[in-house]
Amino acid sequence: QFINFFKDKIDKIYTEIQQMQTDQDQRHFSASTDSIPEISCFRPVSSEELTAVIRSMNYKKCDLDPVPSRLIGNCMNEVIPIIRSIVNGSLTSGIFPSELKKAVIRPINKGKALDKNNLSSYRPISNLSFL
Numbered sequence: 001q002f003i004n005f006f007k008d009k010i011d012k013i014y015t016e017i018q019q020m021q022t023d024q025d026q027r028h029f030s031a032s033t034d035s036i037p038e039i040s041c042f043r044p045v046s047s048e049e050l051t052a053v054i055r056s057m058n059y060k061k062c063d064l065d066p067v068p069s070r071l072i073g074n075c076m077n078e079v080i081p082i083i084r085s086i087v088n089g090s091l092t093s094g095i096f097p098s099e100l101k102k103a104v105i106r107p108i109n110k111g112k113a114l115d116k117n118n119l120s121s122y123r124p125i126s127n128l129s130f131l
Helices: 002-027 047-056 069-074 076-093
Strands: 103-109 122-128
Touching (some): 002 103, 002 122, 047 076, 069 076
Antiparallel strands (some): 103 122
């Protein structure tokens, strides 16, 4: 039930966004795209920057993690070159690894006083892989 409820909500939002874009395109058809900034290059991420980011993260568990996040934190010096290679390769190629686009989604009740049998009393929470 949850999956259909949330899927229907997402489909509705997606349709509304598409309609808004179509309406906006029709109003601004003659607008120039010269003012839209384009990202044409990225500076490679350094080991120091990546280490700082990983150390600042919460080591939460996700069913999708190939290894426990605490282990990554404890083996930082060994894994940073591998993670840095993945990050910089993604930035260079413009391709984000499909495995890292997945999330475990769980319905969480919005409040204790709300009806637990009413699906609109829940919100989807995405749990992403640590890596």
